[in-house]
Amino acid sequence: MKDKDRKRLKLWNLAFAAAAALMLAGFGAPRAHASQLDFTLHNASGRPIILVYVSPATVRSWGDDVLGRPNLPHGESARISFMERTPTDPCFWDVKFVYSGGTTAVSRINACSGDPVIAPR
Secondary structure (H helix, E strand, O other), rough: HHHHHHHHHHHHHHHHHHHHHHHHHHHHOOOHHHHHHOOEEEOOOOEEEEEEEEEEEOOOOOOOOOOOOOOOOOEEEEEEOOOOOOOOOOEEEEEEEEEEOOOEEEEEEOOOOOEEEEEEE
């Protein structure tokens, strides 16, 4: 084998090893991406929802309203999008619903499941 061919083979092997390492790194522990944490909210409460707050289940404070519209009437659905998410975000979140009239309800959801969230009555 010529010296030129050896260099070419060595370079090919190095490129293959680097590509394999990158692929293996991508298949490590499952990660939560923003699209996995977003969910569809269906209002089955019998009354309009005026605010929706989300917080990791381990945190005792609420963030900003994420409803993204003035209200969600009974029987309608809305896509709820999380902002500024990272791969280390948890899957379990608490969701606080504020209904017209001021009553509230809190539910715990698994945002990684992709299941729709049904607002409680």
